[in-house]
Amino acid sequence: QKEVEQDPGPLSVPEGAIVSLNCTYSNSAFQYFMWYRQYSRKGPELLMYTYSSGNKEDGRFTAQVDKSSKYISLFIRDSQPSDSATYLCAMKGRTGYSGGGADGLTFGKGTHLIIQP
Amino acid sequence: GAVVSQHPSWVICKSGTSVKIECRSLDFQATTMFWYRQFPKQSLMLMATSNEGSKATYEQGVEKDKFLINHASLTLSTLTVTSAHPEDSSFYICSARDLGWDKGNTIYFGEGSWLTVV
Numbered sequence: 001q002k003e004v005e006q007d008p009g010p011l012s013v014p015e016g017a018i019v020s021l022n023c024t025y026s027n028s029a030f031q032y033f034m035w036y037r038q039y040s041r042k043g044p045e046l047l048m049y050t051y052s053s054g055n056k057e058d059g060r061f062t063a064q065v066d067k068s069s070k071y072i073s074l075f076i077r078d079s080q081p082s083d084s085a086t087y088l089c090a091m092k093g094r095t096g097y098s099g100g101g102a103d104g105l106t107f108g109k110g111t112h113l114i115i116q117p
Numbered sequence: 118g119a120v121v122s123q124h125p126s127w128v129i130c131k132s133g134t135s136v137k138i139e140c141r142s143l144d145f146q147a148t149t150m151f152w153y154r155q156f157p158k159q160s161l162m163l164m165a166t167s168n169e170g171s172k173a174t175y176e177q178g179v180e181k182d183k184f185l186i187n188h189a190s191l192t193l194s195t196l197t198v199t200s201a202h203p204e205d206s207s208f209y210i211c212s213a214r215d216l217g218w219d220k221g222n223t224i225y226f227g228e229g230s231w232l233t234v235v
Contacts, residue, residue: 008158032223034223036226041208041229041231042228042229043121043123043210043226043227043228043229044161044210044226045226046223046225046226049223088160088161090223092223102151102163102166102174102176103151103163103166103212103214103224104214104224105223105224107160107161108160109159109160110160112158
């Protein structure tokens with residue numbers, strides 16, 4: 001079982017819909033959770049960064065972490081064609097955790113999202 | 118958020134030549150930077166860790182003599198692809214983390230560099 005599972009998609013939804021993107025993980029050492037957005041031929045851009053369980057909202061984006069279920073989500077409200085991109089989840093352990101890559105992060109494979117006009 | 122700049126954003130070179138890609142942290146000091154390679158529709162593959170003032174650490178399977186990394190200052194790391202071949206054509210991305218990493222800060226990515234070897 002991979003440490004982080006993420007459905008690669010593609011996920012295609014009509015403009016204006018609420019989008020739900022998800023990742024599951026198996027390592028209980030993960031404490032920090034990130035969502036990156038990557039447009040085609042561009043580097044990943046940090047969208048949301050949360051610590052431990054709970055919700056965090058930023059504009060149309062809401063990140064949700066459920067550590068008991070080892071499940072994180074990113075919700076996009078009022079989706080726009082400009083939201084079409086690949087969304088990568090990433091996780092990091094607590095200070096002193098030696099897992100993940102040398103960059104300290106464990107990435108999902110990314111979900112390709114398409115918002116249809 | 119912090120800004121990481123990468124240059125050039127795209128480059129075409131002839132087979133057998135060398136290409137240098139720069140990664141700069143613009144508004145913070147980055148003692149550690151990372152270099153990744155990404156193939157189409159794939160996730161990021163970590164290649165190496167660039168440490169300021171010391172040798173880079175390479176991931177298993179990455180040829181250190183082919184991918185030369187230099188981290189001469191707290192804001193600049195360079196990746197040089199030596200004797201490039203068509204199979205080296207890829208999207209190369211750098212990232213940087215600031216001194217607050219151990220306090221929970223995350224890392225920030227550059228815009229990426231497309232390398233095409235012809």
